[in-house]
Amino acid sequence: xxxETLTLIDLVTDRDLDGMNDWLADHxxxxxxxxxxxxxxxxxAMVFRLLAKDRALAVFEALDPVNQQQLIDALADExxxxxxxxxDADDRARLxxxxxxxxxxxxxxxxxxxARENTNLLLGYPEDSVGRTMSPRYxxxxxxxxxxxxxxxIRRAGLRPREVxxxxxxxxxxxxxxxxxxxxxxTAEKGTRVGDLxxxxxxxxxxxxDQEVAARLIGEADLVALPVVDTEDRLVGVLTVxxxxxxxxEEETEDIQRAGGVEPLGVPYLQAGGLHLARKRATWLLVLxxxxxxxxxxxxxxxxxxxxxxxxxxxxxxLIDTGGNSGSQAATVxxxxxxxxxxxxxxxxxxLHRELRVGVLLGLMLGAVGxxxxxxxYGVEFAIVISSTLLVICTWASFAGGLLxxxxxRLGIDPAVVSAPIITTLVDAxxxxxxxxxARAVLGI
Amino acid sequence: xxxETLTLIDLVTDRDLDGMNDWLADHxxxxxxxxxxxxxxxxxAMVFRLLAKDRALAVFEALDPVNQQQLIDALADExxxxxxxxxDADDRARLxxxxxxxxxxxxxxxxxxxARENTNLLLGYPEDSVGRTMSPRYxxxxxxxxxxxxxxxIRRAGLRPREVxxxxxxxxxxxxxxxxxxxxxxTAEKGTRVGDLxxxxxxxxxxxxDQEVAARLIGEADLVALPVVDTEDRLVGVLTVxxxxxxxxEEETEDIQRAGGVEPLGVPYLQAGGLHLARKRATWLLVLxxxxxxxxxxxxxxxxxxxxxxxxxxxxxxLIDTGGNSGSQAATVxxxxxxxxxxxxxxxxxxLHRELRVGVLLGLMLGAVGxxxxxxxYGVEFAIVISSTLLVICTWASFAGGLLxxxxxRLGIDPAVVSAPIITTLVDAxxxxxxxxxARAVLGI
Numbered sequence: 001x002x003x004e005t006l007t008l009i010d011l012v013t014d015r016d017l018d019g020m021n022d023w024l025a026d027h028x029x030x031x032x033x034x035x036x037x038x039x040x041x042x043x044x045a046m047v048f049r050l051l052a053k054d055r056a057l058a059v060f061e062a063l064d065p066v067n068q069q070q071l072i073d074a075l076a077d078e079x080x081x082x083x084x085x086x087x088d089a090d091d092r093a094r095l096x097x098x099x100x101x102x103x104x105x106x107x108x109x110x111x112x113x114x115a116r117e118n119t120n121l122l123l124g125y126p127e128d129s130v131g132r133t134m135s136p137r138y139x140x141x142x143x144x145x146x147x148x149x150x151x152x153x154i155r156r157a158g159l160r161p162r163e164v165x166x167x168x169x170x171x172x173x174x175x176x177x178x179x180x181x182x183x184x185x186x187t188a189e190k191g192t193r194v195g196d197l198x199x200x201x202x203x204x205x206x207x208x209x210d211q212e213v214a215a216r217l218i219g220e221a222d223l224v225a226l227p228v229v230d231t232e233d234r235l236v237g238v239l240t241v242x243x244x245x246x247x248x249x250e251e252e253t254e255d256i257q258r259a260g261g262v263e264p265l266g267v268p269y270l271q272a273g274g275l276h277l278a279r280k281r282a283t284w285l286l287v288l289x290x291x292x293x294x295x296x297x298x299x300x301x302x303x304x305x306x307x308x309x310x311x312x313x314x315x316x317x318x319l320i321d322t323g324g325n326s327g328s329q330a331a332t333v334x335x336x337x338x339x340x341x342x343x344x345x346x347x348x349x350x351x352l353h354r355e356l357r358v359g360v361l362l363g364l365m366l367g368a369v370g371x372x373x374x375x376x377x378y379g380v381e382f383a384i385v386i387s388s389t390l391l392v393i394c395t396w397a398s399f400a401g402g403l404l405x406x407x408x409x410r411l412g413i414d415p416a417v418v419s420a421p422i423i424t425t426l427v428d429a430x431x432x433x434x435x436x437x438x439a440r441a442v443l444g445i
Numbered sequence: 446x447x448x449e450t451l452t453l454i455d456l457v458t459d460r461d462l463d464g465m466n467d468w469l470a471d472h473x474x475x476x477x478x479x480x481x482x483x484x485x486x487x488x489x490a491m492v493f494r495l496l497a498k499d500r501a502l503a504v505f506e507a508l509d510p511v512n513q514q515q516l517i518d519a520l521a522d523e524x525x526x527x528x529x530x531x532x533d534a535d536d537r538a539r540l541x542x543x544x545x546x547x548x549x550x551x552x553x554x555x556x557x558x559x560a561r562e563n564t565n566l567l568l569g570y571p572e573d574s575v576g577r578t579m580s581p582r583y584x585x586x587x588x589x590x591x592x593x594x595x596x597x598x599i600r601r602a603g604l605r606p607r608e609v610x611x612x613x614x615x616x617x618x619x620x621x622x623x624x625x626x627x628x629x630x631x632t633a634e635k636g637t638r639v640g641d642l643x644x645x646x647x648x649x650x651x652x653x654x655d656q657e658v659a660a661r662l663i664g665e666a667d668l669v670a671l672p673v674v675d676t677e678d679r680l681v682g683v684l685t686v687x688x689x690x691x692x693x694x695e696e697e698t699e700d701i702q703r704a705g706g707v708e709p710l711g712v713p714y715l716q717a718g719g720l721h722l723a724r725k726r727a728t729w730l731l732v733l734x735x736x737x738x739x740x741x742x743x744x745x746x747x748x749x750x751x752x753x754x755x756x757x758x759x760x761x762x763x764l765i766d767t768g769g770n771s772g773s774q775a776a777t778v779x780x781x782x783x784x785x786x787x788x789x790x791x792x793x794x795x796x797l798h799r800e801l802r803v804g805v806l807l808g809l810m811l812g813a814v815g816x817x818x819x820x821x822x823y824g825v826e827f828a829i830v831i832s833s834t835l836l837v838i839c840t841w842a843s844f845a846g847g848l849l850x851x852x853x854x855r856l857g858i859d860p861a862v863v864s865a866p867i868i869t870t871l872v873d874a875x876x877x878x879x880x881x882x883x884a885r886a887v888l889g890i
């Protein structure tokens with residue numbers, strides 16, 4: 001058996017130290033981080049100790065906050081403090097946020113004063129705000145400086161490369177004037193004024209703004225860093241594109257999980273225990289099954305009709321599935337359009353008009369396809385009932401699917417919550433009423 | 446009525462040129478681009494002509510490819526060619542890709558030769574590959590050069606700021622050796638060798654690799670640019686973080702729409718006409734309703750049982766909804782974990798084991814909650830039927846929801862396709878069989 005066919009898990013199971021060292025030497029920080037998450041915490045700590053200091057930091061930074069915390073728990077104190085001191089302030093803040101208070105205090109106490117101040121500064125802002133994720137490590141220059149002076153200042157600041165790709169320009173009161181791209185400073189004649197090199201458009205985020213809004217702005221405006229200002233437009237930090245990408249991935253995961261009727265897991269799937277997974281799904285399953293009791297009530301109300309024509313029951317799943325699918329489709333496209341900022345509440349009339357049209361078109365199509373088939377097997381009256389029910393349900397479901405997410409947003413509820421499962425359950429009960437009313441009228445029961 | 450309360454749409458409707466000019470002066474490129482998409486193409490062209498050349502380019506770049514194409518169609522030839530020449534090569538390639546062939550050829554012909562070559566180079570790579578999105582505009586340096594010489598070369602290259610934030614280091618044969626961060630070149634002593642400043646880890650993408658994989662790598666490794674190499678490891682271009690964010694947003698939109706049973710729209714929601722929207726949903730609705738015919742067949746098979754105890758019909762929607770919800774939950778978390786690279790096919794046994802456990806837990810919970818309620822209203826036998834059906838359906842649905850996305854991926858099908866609506870429909874038919882078999886056994890029909 002050659003080395004390449006062995007995974008890290010195999011080597012750890014065999015306690016093959018040489019093999020592990022070879023494996024670690026052959027793999028990059030990202031691969032190592034990924035494989036680490038497949039091990040249990042004590043094994044993670046063992047492998048982690050085999051890494052050189054520089055690589056250990058790279059691997060640690062590549063882990064999710066949850067995995068970072070697990071790893072820290074597993075490592076002994078001194079090595080943890082050492083690792084912690086070398087992290088970026090914003091990574092540190094995020095980590096502290098998810099750590100039990102006692103551990104957090106102990107780690108914070110072990111930091112040098114200036115690093116501690118940065119972390120504390122970040123921790124003062126509300127959860128999910130830009131203030132939490134921004135980096136307070138930046139260097140700012142003045143509009144009146146020359147490019148050469150600005151470069152000297154940047155050199156002396158001793159920051160990491162990604163912290164100086166974009167440099168904020170401020171006035172005497174730390175007020176944000178604009179930003180200048182480092183390449184423009186480098187390429188300019190030495191005597192050029194910084195003010196003449198600033199970007200034509202200045203984007204900035206308020207420190208208490210929602211971090212997702214700021215992260216999406218970075219994407220839309222093709223930025224690598226966004227200055228963050230306080231209520232008086234004074235510079236307090238910088239949100240970098242790597243943090244923006246992480247924010248967007250986290251928020252999308254939450255939205256997608258909510259849309260699937262799952263409370264955000266908060267941890268990677270394989271890290272979530274069975275009980276944790278069950279808890280995150282139980283609430284919505286319970287809410288939805290209680291809502292589905294309405295369908296039992298509706299059917300009870302029409303029980304006489306059902307007893308008279310039992311064959312009506314045969315089409316119940318098909319009709320409510322179709323209504324649910326149609327409503328989910330509408331909700332899905334509208335919720336996504338809201339998430340990426342394509343539509344707002346004021347577009348409501350246009351969306352409803354459009355969804356009504358689409359619903360009618362789809363309903364007509366399904367009705368036309370179903371009519372001859374149902375006619376052939378169950379007679380013309382049944383065909384009329386099923387086809388017209390499909391038309392009305394599709395129209396109503398599309399309308400509801402377009403309306404509810406926007407209404408939810410207006411009422412301050414996450415639109416992703418009002419999604420497929422909710423709309424399906426709503427459309428089911430109302431769809432059954434539509435079905436039986438039409439059936440009674442057409443069949444004359 | 447003051448100026449601020451008027452939207453661009455109002456001003457355009459009133460053909461108020463002064464008002465439009467004021468509005469444009471008051472708003473940034475992103476806001477303008479967003480409002481433009483709410484106008485019809487001829488109105489877009491009118492507003493667009495009011496913009497100064499520099500701002501026009503910024504606004505144009507902020508538009509989606511689809512909107513860009515619409516706008517181009519609406520503008521007269523000379524102004525289009527002018528706009529086109531100022532775009533980045535990769536934006537140009539994406540635009541050409543979505544344009545009717547004749548228009549594309551005409552525009553390509555109007556470009557200066559070197560720009561045309563860049564675009565052609567990009568167009569040669571398969572769709573959705575890194576080659577399509579990368580920028581062929583880069584400057585590379587040698588490991589043996591001094592930092593000062595490297596900076597001089599970068600200055601002379603005359604590229605845009607975002608194209609030189611990270612500089613690839615190559616050997617004599619254009620082979621990729623590593624990358625160096627511009628800030629490191631700037632901060633280093635003038636005589637330092639470039640080779641001593643390169644990053645410890647080198648990430649690169651193959652030119653034919655899936656663009657989403659490369660984009661996610663940029664996010665995971667916190668990069669601002671990723672070198673792209675050919676099969677012989679020679680540098681051919683660079684994928685920048687702004688393009689990576691756009692790729693991820695597009696791919697997530699596609700995944701989310703597929704998960705909601707909608708073929709990817711390919712255009713922003715408000716830009717999609719009613720017929721287009723209906724077409725993108727019709728296929729799946731038809732597929733799903735045809736699949737749902739299985740539920741009619743199952744019920745027909747059990748029609749005698751239904752006629753004997755009509756009350757069994759009352760619980761059909763509740764039971765199949767719960768099965769569908771449970772299956773959707775499992776599929777949602779597994780599909781998302783696959784999308785962000787947390788799980789792979791080899792994790793299948795762990796996932797199935799976990800989903801079975803979660804399904805049993807949730808089924809037990811729902812069964813326990815439902816038992817006393819159903820007992821009270823419908824007697825103990827019904828309570829046993831409903832509770833045990835909930836247990837079996839939840840377990841089966843969670844198992845199927847965890848299994849199908851991974852199987853799909855294995856078979857080369859996008860896992861997002863095997864999502865909520867598909868699993869709901871599958872679980873419905875099988876869930877009904879489970880329900881009636883249990884009912885027959887318990888009620889002795």
